[in-house]
Amino acid sequence: MDYIGESLLPGKLGNFFIILSLISSLMATISFFLSIKKPFENEKSKWLRVARISFFIEVVSVLAIFCILFYIISNHLFEYKYAWQHSSLSLEAKYLFACFWEGQEGSFLLWSVWHCVIGLILIKKARSWEAPVMAVLSLAQFCLATMIAGIHMLGIKAGSNPFVLLRNEMDAPVFLKPDYLSYIKDGNDLNPLLQNYWMIIHPPVLFLGFASAIIPFAYAVAGLYTKRYKEWVKPALPWALFSAAVLGGGLMMGAMWAYESLTFGGYWAWDPVENASLVPWLILVSGIHTMLIYQHTRRSLRSTFLFIIFSFLLILYSTFLTRSGILGDSSVHAFTDLGMNFQLLFFLLLFVLPSIFLLAYHFRSIPHIAKEEGTSSREFWMFIGSLILLLSAVSIIIMTSIPVVNKIAGFFAGEDKTLFKPLATGENAEHSYNQIQIFAAISIGILTGFTQYLKYKKTGVNYFFKKAGRPILVSLLIGVILLFFGNIHYDKQGIGFLILICAAITSSVYAIIGNLSYIGIGLKSNLKSSGASVAHAGFGLLLLGILISASKKEILSINSSGLAVPMGEGSTEKPGENLTLLKGARTSMDDYWVTYKTDSAHPQKRLWYYKILFENKNGIEKFTLTPNAFVNYKGVEGLMSNPDAKHYWNRDIFSYITSLPDPAINNDTSQYEVKQLKTGDTILYNDGLFILENLVTKTNLKMAGLEAGDTASVATIKIISKTKEAYSAEPIVIRRNNQSYLLPDTVNEVKLIFQLREATGEMIRLGIKPSNPKIEYVTLKVLKFPFINLLWMGAVITIFGFLMSMVRRIKLTYQG
Amino acid sequence: MKKIHILLLLCVAIAISVLISFMGTLTTYDTVQTAREQPGKFIHLVARLDHTKPVEYDAVHNPNYLSFTAIDSLGEAVKVVYRNAKPDNLEISDRLVLKGAIKDDYFDCREILMKCPSKYKDDNKAVEKRLPHAGTTNRKINHLPGNKKV
Numbered sequence: 018m019d020y021i022g023e024s025l026l027p028g029k030l031g032n033f034f035i036i037l038s039l040i041s042s043l044m045a046t047i048s049f050f051l052s053i054k055k056p057f058e059n060e061k062s063k064w065l066r067v068a069r070i071s072f073f074i075e076v077v078s079v080l081a082i083f084c085i086l087f088y089i090i091s092n093h094l095f096e097y098k099y100a101w102q103h104s105s106l107s108l109e110a111k112y113l114f115a116c117f118w119e120g121q122e123g124s125f126l127l128w129s130v131w132h133c134v135i136g137l138i139l140i141k142k143a144r145s146w147e148a149p150v151m152a153v154l155s156l157a158q159f160c161l162a163t164m165i166a167g168i169h170m171l172g173i174k175a176g177s178n179p180f181v182l183l184r185n186e187m188d189a190p191v192f193l194k195p196d197y198l199s200y201i202k203d204g205n206d207l208n209p210l211l212q213n214y215w216m217i218i219h220p221p222v223l224f225l226g227f228a229s230a231i232i233p234f235a236y237a238v239a240g241l242y243t244k245r246y247k248e249w250v251k252p253a254l255p256w257a258l259f260s261a262a263v264l265g266g267g268l269m270m271g272a273m274w275a276y277e278s279l280t281f282g283g284y285w286a287w288d289p290v291e292n293a294s295l296v297p298w299l300i301l302v303s304g305i306h307t308m309l310i311y312q313h314t315r316r317s318l319r320s321t322f323l324f325i326i327f328s329f330l331l332i333l334y335s336t337f338l339t340r341s342g343i344l345g346d347s348s349v350h351a352f353t354d355l356g357m358n359f360q361l362l363f364f365l366l367l368f369v370l371p372s373i374f375l376l377a378y379h380f381r382s383i384p385h386i387a388k389e390e391g392t393s394s395r396e397f398w399m400f401i402g403s404l405i406l407l408l409s410a411v412s413i414i415i416m417t418s419i420p421v422v423n424k425i426a427g428f429f430a431g432e433d434k435t436l437f438k439p440l441a442t443g444e445n446a447e448h449s450y451n452q453i454q455i456f457a458a459i460s461i462g463i464l465t466g467f468t469q470y471l472k473y474k475k476t477g478v479n480y481f482f483k484k485a486g487r488p489i490l491v492s493l494l495i496g497v498i499l500l501f502f503g504n505i506h507y508d509k510q511g512i513g514f515l516i517l518i519c520a521a522i523t524s525s526v527y528a529i530i531g532n533l534s535y536i537g538i539g540l541k542s543n544l545k546s547s548g549a550s551v552a553h554a555g556f557g558l559l560l561l562g563i564l565i566s567a568s569k570k571e572i573l574s575i576n577s578s579g580l581a582v583p584m585g586e587g588s589t590e591k592p593g594e595n596l597t598l599l600k601g602a603r604t605s606m607d608d609y610w611v612t613y614k615t616d617s618a619h620p621q622k623r624l625w626y627y628k629i630l631f632e633n634k635n636g637i638e639k640f641t642l643t644p645n646a647f648v649n650y651k652g653v654e655g656l657m658s659n660p661d662a663k664h665y666w667n668r669d670i671f672s673y674i675t676s677l678p679d680p681a682i683n684n685d686t687s688q689y690e691v692k693q694l695k696t697g698d699t700i701l702y703n704d705g706l707f708i709l710e711n712l713v714t715k716t717n718l719k720m721a722g723l724e725a726g727d728t729a730s731v732a733t734i735k736i737i738s739k740t741k742e743a744y745s746a747e748p749i750v751i752r753r754n755n756q757s758y759l760l761p762d763t764v765n766e767v768k769l770i771f772q773l774r775e776a777t778g779e780m781i782r783l784g785i786k787p788s789n790p791k792i793e794y795v796t797l798k799v800l801k802f803p804f805i806n807l808l809w810m811g812a813v814i815t816i817f818g819f820l821m822s823m824v825r826r827i828k829l830t831y832q833g
Numbered sequence: 834m835k836k837i838h839i840l841l842l843l844c845v846a847i848a849i850s851v852l853i854s855f856m857g858t859l860t861t862y863d864t865v866q867t868a869r870e871q872p873g874k875f876i877h878l879v880a881r882l883d884h885t886k887p888v889e890y891d892a893v894h895n896p897n898y899l900s901f902t903a904i905d906s907l908g909e910a911v912k913v914v915y916r917n918a919k920p921d922n923l924e925i926s927d928r929l930v931l932k933g934a935i936k937d938d939y940f941d942c943r944e945i946l947m948k949c950p951s952k953y954k955d956d957n958k959a960v961e962k963r964l965p966h967a968g969t970t971n972r973k974i975n976h977l978p979g980n981k982k983v
Contacts, residue, residue: 389835397836404844412851419859441877443858444932444943453851593897595918656921675918676892796896796918 020184022198023096028180031085035166035178038078042159045071049152053243065148069140072151075158076133082165083130086123086179090116095201098183099123105206107621115216116207118224121340121357122165122179127221129161131228139232142831146252149239150232157231160364164357175360209624209647209657215274219267223294226264227332230301232256234329234372237322241375246383250308250321255826257305257325262819264298269812278659280673282570282800284808285563287450289344292417293335299410301328303403310396313473317400319383324403326372331414333365343420393478395471402464409457416442416450448510455517458560462524465553466492466531469539484538485531492530496523507568522564528557548825552818555811562808573607573670574799595675598629600793608634613795614641620751620758623648627674627795631663644797646674669802676796689772689784696779704767705738709783710745714776728752730776732783738767748773748783763788865909868935878931878940880905882923890919903929903940912939920945 045068052064086099091113095101103116103123117123136154143150167178183201184192191197233253240249271291276284285291304324307317338344341358390397423439430437443449470476470485500519508515532554536547574596598604598613605611610632617626626645633639640663647657660673692700699708711733716726729751736744749760750773761772765788772784863876880903882888889900899915901923913931923929926947933942 389837392836401840404840408844408847408851411848412855415852416855438861438863440859441862441932443860444875445858449855449858453855593895593916595892595896597892597896599893676890676896676921678892792893794893796892798918 018195020096020198021196023182024094025096025182027085027089027094028097028182031082031089031180032178034078034081034085035162035180038075038082039159039162039166041071041074041078042155042162044068045075045155046152046159049148049155052148053152061148068148068151068155072136072140072155075155076137079126079129079133079158082179083126086126087113087117089180093204095204096182096184096198097179098181098186099179101183101201101204103205103207105204107203108207108212111214111217112207112212115211115220118220119207119211120179122177124220124224125161125164126179128224128228129158131221131225132158132161132231135228135232143252146236146239146249149243150235153235153238154231156367160367163360164364173359174357177357209659210278213274213278213659215270215277219270219274222263222270223267226260226267226294226298227336229256229260229263230297230329230332233260233301233304233325237325238372238375241322241379244379244382246318246379247311250311250318251830253325254305254308254312255823255830257301257308258819258823258826261298261301261305262816262823264294264301265812265819266816268294268298269809269816273809276805277662280658280660280675280798282671282673282798283567284805287413287416287447289417289420290339292413293338296410296414296417297328297331297335299406299413300324300331303406303410304328306399306403306406310399314386314390314394314396315384316386316390316396319380319385320400320403322376322380322383324407326376330365330369330372331410333368334414337361337365338417338421343424391475393471393476393481395468395473395476398464398468398471402461402468405457405460405464409454412453413450452510452514452517455514455521458521458564459517459524462521462526462528462557462560465556466524466527469532469535469550469553488531488534489527491534492527493523495530496526499523499526503565503569505565505568518564518568522561525557525560525564528560529554532557545821546825548818548820548822550818551821552815555814555816555818557811558807559811559815562804562806562811566802566805566808569803571607571801572798573609573801574672574797575607595796595798597676597794597796606799610634611799613793616793616795625677629672629795629797631670640670642670642672644673646677648677664806666806667804669805670799671802672797672799674795675798678792678794689770689774689786691774692783692785694781694783702769702785705736707734707736707746709733709781710735712776712779712781726753730773730781732771732773732776732781734771734783736764736767736769742766746771750774750776864907865903865905865911865940866907868911868940872935872937875932875934875943878903878905878911878933880911880929880931882926882929883910884924886910888919888923892918900939903931911935913942914939915942915945920947922947 048064048068048071052061052068055061055064089097090100090104091110093100093104093106099120099122100116103119104113108116118127132154136151136158139150139154140147164176165179166176167181168175184197191200194200233256236249236253236256240246268291271294272284275281275286301324304321307321307324310317311321341361343358390400419440419442426437427439466488467485470481472480499522503522505519505522506515507518532550536544536550536554540547540550572594574594596604596606596611598611600613603610603612612630612632614628614630616628618624619626624645624647626643629642629644631638631640631642642661642663644661645659647659656674656677658674660671662669662671694700694709696709696712699706709732712730713733714728714730716728729749731747731749734746734748736746738744744764744766746762746764746769748762748771751758751760757775759772759774761770761784763770768788770784770786770788772786774782774784860875860877862879865878865880868874868876868878883902883904886902890898896918897916899917899919901913902910903913904910913933923945928947930946931940931942932944932946933940935941
């Protein structure tokens with residue numbers, strides 16, 4: 018059948034470039050590899066030339082695929098499933114990118130694009146390391162290309178193609194019509210939770226972190242394969258620093274997104290998806306420290322290999338966890354199973370097995386120093402720090418992998434539940450992480466505070482105490498003051514945990530003070546080489562922000578309104594955390610009077626904004642929060658709520674909607690009675706009469722959400738009740754692209770809703786129906802986060818420190 | 834023995850003790866019957882909502898009390914009390930993971946995870962429902978929610 022209105026060229030081009038990228042990445046992998054293997058210089062350079070050309074073709078194809086897919090999404094070509102499934106006409110232009118990486122295919126593509134950029138830099142800069150490093154990178158590119166290939170071979174489907182057509186994928190009667198496209202008015206849209214500006218920037222940064230983490234790994238593997246066990250560390254170090262900065266930045270952006278658009282009341286929940294990105298970062302940071310130890314003392318080379326190789330393997334493992342759907346029951350935001358589990362597992366093993374084999378095979382040949390390091394040396398304590406990061410990472414990854422354990426055990430035990438009962442996280446999943454990680458926080462705070470005052474190899478005791486003594490005293494003093502006046506009394510988990518929090522706060526203060534004064538004393542304010550101290554001080558600040566904001570987080574919306582009735586069964590329970598506000602009724606909440614003032618609707622989406630006025634009982638402070646909620650949005654029944662927060666320098670007041678009146682109750686089923694009338698006409702109704710006073714049709718009405726080209730008609734209706742009182746109503750109809758958007762108006766005094774259905778010339782069609790008195794309320798939760806800004810500031814400073822170190826190391830590598 | 838060996842032993846010891854303490858906090862997925870056998874024990878209950886029984890929630894009177902009946906995979910029913918706001922898509926969920934413990938004659942639930950037939954999961958079956966049917970009229974009036982001028 019010939020279908021009408023389809024635009025098939027982009028898809029055909031896209032598929033051509035997918036095939037081209039598959040072939041060229043495979044070609045690049047093989048020829049980069051051959052150029053290492055060939056013994057003679059002329060053969061080497063011949064293969065290297067072939068490899069480079071293949072890689073350039075690969076770059077062109079990946080960029081072409083990226084542009085074509087973006088063209089399809091931004092032009093709303095709904096004949097393509099990807100555009101239909103992830104975008105919609107009502108979506109703001111800025112979110113088109115977010116649609117692009119909402120699906121697995123787009124996010125793999127994003128990863129691939131970053132590999133291309135990094136590959137081009139390596140071809141220019143890596144010199145003798147180019148061939149082996151690029152061979153690893155090209156292999157990863159080939160794996161990513163298969164992920165979006167969508168080829169059926171030998172009964173196996175490899176990858177999920179982003180250019181498949183809706184009519185081929187879906188089974189619906191509409192596709193029997195040649196003009197089916199004219200029935201598909203709109204796409205499925207981007208998940209409302211992802212309609213947040215962080216979703217435009219967070220995935221690209223995170224994937225740049227993923228993409229760059231392969232480079233230190235590739236250098237390590239190349240070092241093993243070419244038996245240049247030592248030389249790889251220097252050129253790999255700037256890449257490791259870059260990757261740590263970017264991956265860390267991506268993580269924190271994700272935390273920001275969670276804080277701003279999710280409603281668990283925080284930025285971090287130890288969710289498997291978060292953990293899966295945090296663990297490789299921790300191991301990478303361990304690796305950076307042992308690389309530095311090696312650079313200065315020739316020690317710790319073997320552990321450097323381990324850390325660097327495992328940091329990338331863990332990125333692959335986390336990719337497997339989040340994309341295979343294995344986390345189904347335990348995570349809120351994993352991708353769903355696209356039936357590519359075997360492929361993902363294959364990708365994982367393709368990198369795990371050879372790299373572990375290479376490492377095991379060469380391990381004995383990696384040079385190491387038998388004599389042990391002195392306890393007063395910097396490298397000894399740096400190594401301890403790396404071990405602590407490793408321990409922290411290992412405990413997190415084991416706890417996160419419970420679903421994998423269940424899967425494997427379930428595979429052996431079968432359906433028999435007496436043999437193996439699937440495990441689940443305990444009563445307080447977050448605390449089970451916190452109670453372990455707090456030890457890591459305490460040790461890292463202390464270690465980062467003093468280790469830089471030590472010298473490599475050996476430090477004199479007098480020298481150390483002369484330099485490092487004062488910061489210790491100052492930090493203890495500040496710590497005590499902070500604890501004394503800061504009112505830290507988080508006792509939910511017992512006194513033992515409170516003591517640990519106090520210790521961690523003091524140690525993170527020490528991390529800040531120790532490093533700041535080291536910049537002054539140790540480095541004599543030489544800012545160029547102070548990257549490490551800046552990063553450490555930033556990390557201390559980040560820890561401090563985490564500790565204070567989490568331990569002093571308060572729920573303000575404890576139900577204390579006069580409406581509260583006995584809580585029902587078990588009324589001795591703690592008071593509830595949600596507060597119901599009736600529209601217009603001023604309600605007491607903690608230090609505030611809160612009032613649900615008004616609500617308003619988004620002109621195109623089923624999105625409501627609720628204006629909540631907060632008045633401090635001190636009479637001075639006053640602000641309005643506007644949390645919003647999608648209600649029954651495009652086929653997703655129920656409520657999706659977005660929080661709103663008031664930011665102060667020292668605290669955030671954070672609120673979100675937890676319950677709304679059931680729209681089924683308030684959306685009464687009574688029908689509009691439609692009348693036709695023209696300006697000046699009068700119509701009688703039960704309790705009085707109304708007149709169409711005026712009708713205005715304009716293209717430039719001042720209204721939010723109105724776009725150029727829209728026409729709006731406003732009817733002014735005067736209502737006179739039996740008691741001779743006059744009211745007015747202004748229903749509006751907006752015409753856009755042959756669609757009508759109706760904005761009815763309610764006159765509560767006469768209990769009528771007026772709906773302007775159509776306006777042609779002087780004539781209108783007006784719908785009238787009685788309005789039912791309804792109870793309007795919102796139920797919300799309000800939290801206070803003190804000093805959360807410390808956390809964000811700490812994160813920015815840490816990343817800045819990493820980048821400073823990176824710039825310095827690049828100079829040392831390429832100029833020295 | 835070198836310092837590094839002592840350190841590594843220490844690390845292994847810490848790792849094992851952490852793991853053991855973590856295993857201690859773990860719980861299991863249970864059914865209503867096995868949960869009733871051990872009242873007060875925190876468990877995960879995989880169940881679905883019983884649509885024939887009323888869902889009790891009145892945000893105006895008490896926004897922190899929700900009660901409904903859940904049926905587990907073996908068909909056994911239990912009354913559930915959740916002292917928090919009602920998750921809005923409770924009624925349309927396919928499957929519930931209820932975290933809590935049996936208390937007296939009801940399940941005292943601390944947390945509810947819902948599995949909804951969501952269109953955002955790449956499930957073709959669920960997504961197909963959103964396609965227009967052949968023959969629907971082209972003329973479509975989109976009712977905008979609310980009655981406010983915006």
